[in-house]
Amino acid sequence: MGDPRGIGPEVVVKALSREDLREVCRPLILGDPVILRRTAEALGLGWKIARVEEESNRRVPDEGLGILPLSSLHPGREPTDVDPQESSRASFRYLEKAGRMALAGQVEAIATGPVSKEAITGTGIPFRGHTEFFAGLAGTKDFVMMLAGERLRVALVTTHVPLNEVSKGLKEEKIVSVIEITGRSLKKYFGFPAPRIAVAAFNPHGGEGGLFGGEESIISRAVDQARGKNLNVSGPWPADSLFHRAVQGEYDAVVCMYHDQGLIPLKLLHFDSAVNVTLGLPFIRTSVDHGVAYDIAGKGIASSRSMEEAIKTAAHMALRKREKSNEYIRIAKHEIRNKHE
């Protein structure tokens, strides 16, 4: 549900009121039932909470909309009237529960609403962000932040670091790992049997043979190494013209060296429809692409587009994963049969 004081409840309720979304998944909201109900009423959506599930082994109802109540905050007139400390602690509880349920296989995917990093940290809970939190919970070190829109997918080698420090973080092994995880995930979750991955250069004009910087030689070695692992990968390509080529259909994803290199073209094409996907976790996790937006919370004007896309993407990824496992089971059965003949 995201932070109860932000636009999370609103975008979740709006998104799940859509028939097309509920056709591709059985959603379970981890959140606050009173706040969700009031939000739905205020929006006049005629949207009814079909069942409220208590702790049990079977969490997701077959029909209707399930809510797993994890807080009972006292809502005020405005979302921001909710006690900030309680609200932040609750938003963290939803995440923790979601992670544990996903690890236990009780849900097939997580789509997260917006929380405030600062607000959670302010309660004394150490929290560096959703992605890092889930990775820690799963004991994973190799994870990748990917932003996906309909026309463009970008995977980031570095994320929230000063641009001036990116260069020293560009290690060959790290780049190879991002390429591998991206390739594997595109295959497993996005339906690309042989994903075509382009890797962006770091310097203008791709460094022009070392004239404008030397990071390209590291990237180049990483691309070679990844190619040796049977990945369809090329680069480093000058970044300025690369995204046009990707959007034209030449590549399925672009591996980017720094945050804005990937986010500038992505947000230009998919301003409110991009989804943040964490690759490399042992479960599927997508997220909205925006923050808590306290300033417009409760006004009914927040766009639920990104939340819808996050849920839809998570559902599609889960379906692909199922198909893949069925495929493996078929192949395995086939092999067993062959052995017995």
Place this chain on the structure above:
Amino acid sequence: MGDPRGIGPEVVVKALSREDLREVCRPLILGDPVILRRTAEALGLGWKIARVEEESNRRVPDEGLGILPLSSLHPGREPTDVDPQESSRASFRYLEKAGRMALAGQVEAIATGPVSKEAITGTGIPFRGHTEFFAGLAGTKDFVMMLAGERLRVALVTTHVPLNEVSKGLKEEKIVSVIEITGRSLKKYFGFPAPRIAVAAFNPHGGEGGLFGGEESIISRAVDQARGKNLNVSGPWPADSLFHRAVQGEYDAVVCMYHDQGLIPLKLLHFDSAVNVTLGLPFIRTSVDHGVAYDIAGKGIASSRSMEEAIKTAAHMALRKREKSNEYIRIAKHEIRNKHE
């Protein structure tokens, strides 16, 4: 005309065969008449060179298409059969003449075709690029590279430097100067009476209050200083969402800190229709947005879109400048009249 061995002659001939282009300007090609004629014939454009002007005071013919012959190279079967050294020296001669004519007021604007920096340097002529060459010729130090498309205009604070060295090049005075030149030029040449300029941050999320880098405080001071000079300027804004806002019509131009920050969104939106404009020179100068492309020269497949836009933009800028001067003359006359009354 650009480098005779590249796609320059082809894109110039293709562009100037368009009626709509010849309606907005009286073009004079500085180049090689034999190569231009052969190119036109090979393209079967039915395009006739109306007049070949020799050195004279009146360079641009009122009607038809003028060529000022500055070389007589021996063309081979393919453009690349032309002697590389002679070709490069000739391409430099065209530029030099263009610059001198513009400084003398014999032409109102220059639109340059592609030359090869490496090839010119290879002949022993010191040449750091078109822009630097014209700036040197004009004795100008404060010039700005702007890339302009229909939906987005970006001005660059730094250009062809390693990304890792951009940070130390971000001086307050330099940023103020780029903002000022951009504002002044948008007013003078692009018809914006009060240009709205956005300035991009350097770090992801605009540095998040110093958490991800400190360059934003320098940029911020520069924005304040420029605002004090009566410019409608704001920032630093997080770069990832800024270009969407500019394209939506919130800003007339975005001042960018590094090459790819501006070029990534620009080329994504305007892959073959963007124009490179040098601001701050004492004359109007636009350029194609691509290189010599020796690999496809003479094949007849080069897109002349960028050349067309470069010529059209130069012509429009010249018209705006004329209007502005007429306006000043009107105001001056009016003031003189008022004084005498």
